[in-house]
Amino acid sequence: MFLEVKDITVAYDTALVLDGVSLGINEGEFVSIIGANGAGKTTLLRTICGLMDWEKELMRGMRKEVSNIVIEGDIFFDGEKINKIAAAKRAEKGLILCPEGGRPFRELTVLDNLKTGAFLIKEKQKVQQILEEVYKLFPILREREKQVSGTLSGGERTMLAIGRSLMSNPKILLIDEPSLGLAPRIKEEVFGRIEEIYQAGVTVLLVEQDANRVLSLCSRNYVLSQGRVVFEGTSDKLRGEEKIRKMYLGL
Numbered sequence: 001m002f003l004e005v006k007d008i009t010v011a012y013d014t015a016l017v018l019d020g021v022s023l024g025i026n027e028g029e030f031v032s033i034i035g036a037n038g039a040g041k042t043t044l045l046r047t048i049c050g051l052m053d054w055e056k057e058l059m060r061g062m063r064k065e066v067s068n069i070v071i072e073g074d075i076f077f078d079g080e081k082i083n084k085i086a087a088a089k090r091a092e093k094g095l096i097l098c099p100e101g102g103r104p105f106r107e108l109t110v111l112d113n114l115k116t117g118a119f120l121i122k123e124k125q126k127v128q129q130i131l132e133e134v135y136k137l138f139p140i141l142r143e144r145e146k147q148v149s150g151t152l153s154g155g156e157r158t159m160l161a162i163g164r165s166l167m168s169n170p171k172i173l174l175i176d177e178p179s180l181g182l183a184p185r186i187k188e189e190v191f192g193r194i195e196e197i198y199q200a201g202v203t204v205l206l207v208e209q210d211a212n213r214v215l216s217l218c219s220r221n222y223v224l225s226q227g228r229v230v231f232e233g234t235s236d237k238l239r240g241e242e243k244i245r246k247m248y249l250g251l
């Protein structure tokens with residue numbers, strides 16, 4: 001397995017958010033995680049990338065209402081156990097998260113936002129080359145190059161977020177609900193671009209609530225409910241599981 005998550009448990013104080021989640025993705029696969037609001041999808045992606053460990057460290061000095069986060073389980077990437085290494089080191093290995101809502105630096109221009117994605121790449125020429133590829137994929141970003149990112153439309157912001165992730169030269173891209181709040185036509189465009197990224201050789205783990213669309217895109221799916229994997233299998237298998245479909249996907 002290229003990425004393997006084994007028995008991950010995450011709890012905020014006594015609130016159990018992930019309850020023994022295991023999943024795996026082969027290199028070159030396109031896999032989805034489907035689940036309702038609050039199922040734990042974002043927490044799972046953040047745990048894989050090391051951001052939950054970072055949050056835990058951060059909280060230590062802050063004494064908020066939530067005083068502790070418990071994180072258990074193992075994560076393997078590209079043949080290596082990574083759950084003890086820092087988020088930035090995981091990113092360096094090619095494990096890249098495109099966060100929910102895109103989260104651009106609103107006061108920076110589109111170009112500067114894209115460049116922040118390439119902070120791990122030393123050679124200027126390489127950065128320029130990837131930038132050209134991103135612009136080819138999302139021509140609108142070239143047009144908006146000098147625009148301050150806070151003034152972008154929802155669709156443009158999503159494209160910027162995906163573009164910024166690509167600037168980090170991912171081996172595996174974890175994308176958290178890219179279609180959230182977008183109009184159908186823009187959604188379709190975003191999904192089309194994600195498919196192109198996959199076709200170009202990037203392994204993709206896509207989190208979505210829009211299950212209908214996702215099933216036709218990817219080869220395998222995991223359904224997450226209340227912090228547990230309740231289904232794992234191909235899109236065809238999922239389409240055949242009436243109970244799962246009705247309960248979790250509303251299809």
Ligand SMILES: Nc1ncnc2c1ncn2[C@@H]1O[C@H](COP(=O)(O)OP(=O)(O)O)[C@@H](O)[C@H]1O
Binds near residue numbers: 039
């Ligand atoms: N900082 C936090 N403190 C306590 N509970 C949290 C915190 N962040 C998220 N949660 C809880 O974790 C659960 C899963 O959230 P999340 O991973 O964002 O789900 P999803 O992405 O599937 O909507 C939710 O019930 C949420 O309330």
Ligand SMILES: [Mg+2]
Binds near residue numbers: 041042100176177
């Ligand atoms: Mg989420």
